[in-house]
Amino acid sequence: MNNRFSGLKARSQNLGFTLVEMVTVIIILGILVVGVSSFVILGTRIFIESTSVDQVLSQSRFAIERMTRELRNALPNSIRVKTSPLSYQCIEFIPIKSSASYLELPIAPNVAASSGLIMLPSTAIDESDQMVVYPLTPTQIYGGTATGSEGHIFDIKQVTGNDVEFDRAVRFAQASPQQRYFMVNGAVSYCFLASGEVRRYGGYNLTSAQPTPSQMGTGVLMAENVTNNLQNQPAISYTPGTLINNAVVQLSPLFEVNGQSFQYQHQVQVINVP
Known part of the structure; x- marks a missing residue:
C-alpha cells in the first residue's frame, strides 16, 4: 500500500513545466509574434500606400476628364489663362x-x-x-x-x-x-494652386480683368497633390485658335503621393467657329 502511494506521489511531482521550458516557450512565441506582426504591419502599410495612390489617381482622372468636357463646350474665343507663379494658374472660359x-x-x-x-x-x-x-x-x-x-x-x-x-x-x-x-450664363475657372489643390470656380460675374481665386470664392475641390512648379513647369498651356487651326489647351499637371509621381500630357481641342 505504501509503495503504491509513493509511486503516485512521484508521478504527481513530475507533472507541469520546468522554468527552463516555460522560458523557452515564451521566447519562441515572442519570435513568432514579432514575425507575424512585422508581416501584418508591412501588409497594412502597403495597403494604405496603394489606397492613397489609387485615390489620387482617381481624383486626377476625374479632374482632367471634367475639365476636358467643359473646355470642349466653351464659347469660341472665351478662353484666357492667368498665372501668378508663386500662387496659382487659372484657366477661365464661358460654357x-x-x-x-x-x-x-x-x-x-x-x-x-x-x-x-x-x-x-x-x-x-x-x-x-x-x-x-x-x-x-x-x-x-x-x-x-x-x-x-x-x-x-x-x-x-x-x-x-x-x-x-x-x-x-x-x-x-x-x-x-x-x-x-x-x-x-456666367464663366467657369479651373485653378491649379500652389498648395497642391485643383479647384473649380463658377457662379461669378464676367469681368474685363480675369479674376484671381480669392475673388471667385472658395470653389469646389477637384483634386489634390499637384506639385507643378508654376513658373518653370506650368500645368496649363494655351494656344489660341486661328482661321486654320482650332484652339488647343495643353494640360500637364504633375501629381505626387508617397514618393511616386505621375504627369499627364493631355491636349484638348476647342472648337473655334463663332
Missing part, C-alpha cells in the same frame, strides 16, 4: 448653354433695336441668360457686355415664341457668317 441660328437681329450698321427673331435652341432660354453673336476675342466677350448699345454680348429680357427681347435698344457689332448665336 455654352445653348446655340441656334438667328433669323433677324439688330446688327451694325443697322440701327439699334430692342428685339429680334431667332430659332429656338433645344435647351430653354432663361431670362438670366446672355446672347452672344460672333465673338472673336476674349475682350469682346468679357469687356463688351454691357451698358453700351453696341457689342457682342447682351442681356436677355424675355423670349416669347421666336421673338427675343433685350432690356434696351442694342445692336451687335458684327454678323455671324452662319447666323449663329450662343446663350451663356
Whole structure:
C-alpha cells in the first residue's frame, strides 16, 4: 500500500513545466509574434500606400476628364489663362448653354433695336441668360457686355415664341457668317494652386480683368497633390485658335503621393467657329 502511494506521489511531482521550458516557450512565441506582426504591419502599410495612390489617381482622372468636357463646350474665343507663379494658374472660359441660328437681329450698321427673331435652341432660354453673336476675342466677350448699345454680348429680357427681347435698344457689332448665336450664363475657372489643390470656380460675374481665386470664392475641390512648379513647369498651356487651326489647351499637371509621381500630357481641342 505504501509503495503504491509513493509511486503516485512521484508521478504527481513530475507533472507541469520546468522554468527552463516555460522560458523557452515564451521566447519562441515572442519570435513568432514579432514575425507575424512585422508581416501584418508591412501588409497594412502597403495597403494604405496603394489606397492613397489609387485615390489620387482617381481624383486626377476625374479632374482632367471634367475639365476636358467643359473646355470642349466653351464659347469660341472665351478662353484666357492667368498665372501668378508663386500662387496659382487659372484657366477661365464661358460654357455654352445653348446655340441656334438667328433669323433677324439688330446688327451694325443697322440701327439699334430692342428685339429680334431667332430659332429656338433645344435647351430653354432663361431670362438670366446672355446672347452672344460672333465673338472673336476674349475682350469682346468679357469687356463688351454691357451698358453700351453696341457689342457682342447682351442681356436677355424675355423670349416669347421666336421673338427675343433685350432690356434696351442694342445692336451687335458684327454678323455671324452662319447666323449663329450662343446663350451663356456666367464663366467657369479651373485653378491649379500652389498648395497642391485643383479647384473649380463658377457662379461669378464676367469681368474685363480675369479674376484671381480669392475673388471667385472658395470653389469646389477637384483634386489634390499637384506639385507643378508654376513658373518653370506650368500645368496649363494655351494656344489660341486661328482661321486654320482650332484652339488647343495643353494640360500637364504633375501629381505626387508617397514618393511616386505621375504627369499627364493631355491636349484638348476647342472648337473655334463663332
